Amino acid sequence: MTDQKPFVDIRHAKKSYGTLEVLKDINLQVQKGQIVAIIGPSGSGKSTLLRAINDLDPLTGGEVWLEDKQINKKLPHRQYEAHINQVRQEIGMVFQHFNLFPHLRVRENVTLAPKMLKGITDAEADKLAEEQLDKVGMLERIDHYPSQLSGGQKQRVAIARALAMNPKVMLFDEATSALDPELVEEVNLVMKKLAEEHMTMIIVTHEMSFAESVCDRVLFMDQGVVVEEGPPEVIFRNPTSDRTKEFLRKHLAGQHP
Ligand SMILES: Nc1ncnc2c1ncn2[C@@H]1O[C@H](COP(=O)(O)OP(=O)(O)OP(=O)(O)O)[C@@H](O)[C@H]1O
Numbered sequence: 001m002t003d004q005k006p007f008v009d010i011r012h013a014k015k016s017y018g019t020l021e022v023l024k025d026i027n028l029q030v031q032k033g034q035i036v037a038i039i040g041p042s043g044s045g046k047s048t049l050l051r052a053i054n055d056l057d058p059l060t061g062g063e064v065w066l067e068d069k070q071i072n073k074k075l076p077h078r079q080y081e082a083h084i085n086q087v088r089q090e091i092g093m094v095f096q097h098f099n100l101f102p103h104l105r106v107r108e109n110v111t112l113a114p115k116m117l118k119g120i121t122d123a124e125a126d127k128l129a130e131e132q133l134d135k136v137g138m139l140e141r142i143d144h145y146p147s148q149l150s151g152g153q154k155q156r157v158a159i160a161r162a163l164a165m166n167p168k169v170m171l172f173d174e175a176t177s178a179l180d181p182e183l184v185e186e187v188n189l190v191m192k193k194l195a196e197e198h199m200t201m202i203i204v205t206h207e208m209s210f211a212e213s214v215c216d217r218v219l220f221m222d223q224g225v226v227v228e229e230g231p232p233e234v235i236f237r238n239p240t241s242d243r244t245k246e247f248l249r250k251h252l253a254g255q256h257p
Contacts, residue, residue, distance in 0.1 A: 007032040007067060007200055008053065008169055014061035015048055015224075022048050023059070024224040030169075033198040037211035037232075040221035041247060046204040049221070050171050053202065054091045055084055066090060066168065089117060092162030092170040096178045098154040100146040100161070106133065107142045110161045117165070132160040136190045152183030159190055169200040177206060188214075208251050212236045220244045 006029035015023035022045045030036050038046045051057035053064055055072050064071040071087050073080070100109050110132055111125035120128065133139045136156040146154055155175060162170060172191065176184045188210055194201060195214050205211050211218055211232060218235040220228045220243075228241045236252070239245050 004031055006030060006065075007034075008202065009065040010049070010053070010062070011065070012062040013049065013052055013059050013064070015045070015052065015057065016060050022224050023052070025062070026221075026224075026226055028219065028226070030200060030202060032200055034217065035195050035199075035201045035203065035215045037215040037218045038202065038204045038221060039206070039208065039211055039218060039247075039251075040227075044221040045224045046221055047173050050173050050202060050204050053169075053171055054088050054093060056093075085117070089113075089165050090168045092165060092167035094155070094158050094162055094170065094172045094175045096174045098146070098151075098158045098178075100154055100158060102146050105143050105145055106138065106149075106157050109146070109157060110164050113161070114164050128164055129160075132164045133157070135163065135193075136160045137186070150183055151179045152186045155179065155183075155187045156190055159187075159194075163194075169202065170194065172201065172203040172205070174204055174206065176210075206251075208236065208248070220247065222247070 008030040010026060010028040013023050013026040014021070026049060038049065040046055048057050052059045053071070055064070059072055066087065069087065073083060075083055101112070104112065107129045110129045114120050114128060115125050129142060130139060133142055136159050138153060138156050138160060141149060141153060146157070149157065175191070176187050179187065191201070191203070192214055203211070203215065215232055217229060218232050219226050220235060222243050228235060228239055228244045235244065236248065239248060
């Protein structure tokens, strides 16, 4: 345990769709520089929890904090818009399906938001695009359109785009699930590099070996609750809950001796 104040702090998160309780009183504290994986069966609430962090899926109860700022503050509409736009600049998000703008080249996909929201010049935007695309190994594709890229390349551009806003935390929602198996590793390598640079990351994933090798902590969710959490060596090698064991038995079949 640490006395350090959490960087991301989710307190008593609840979410319902009608009578369906998707998140049932979830608490999650993430320290600066930590890499947390959220694993669990389909429908357990992983994406809902992740999307609550930047209020894309607003909670029906509970609070989300980033440093000393409450993200899901109840505010009058105009004030809320200004508040959430500011907050979302600090939280990078990478989706399963890339969400690149098809009519924009890679360069403009990366610089659109910083140009609009931070008012940077064209020269600064070019420099930013080059820096970020170099980081993800996509510099030579800077003037290509998304349709000219593989899925793995698109996802690397999507990561560069998120990084271009200089976020404090990065959220990954099954970033490799839509990729052909041979393209997964190139995206994982970019995420590993970010981890080595101590980027704070919260990662929803179905890739157990990635979670085990990269993350500091793993949360196992089932039916809207955190069943078990801990360091990967404990969760993957010595879980205590039967639900975790059963889930891992299915997902780790063949991976561990
Ligand atoms: N907009 C919505 N309206 C109604 N129910 C929803 C909505 N979004 C999600 N749900 C339900 O909430 C539950 C949790 O969904 P969520 O996508 O968070 O699960 P998940 O663990 O991320 O699953 P997966 O691994 O399949 O992506 C599911 O039962 C889902 O059907």
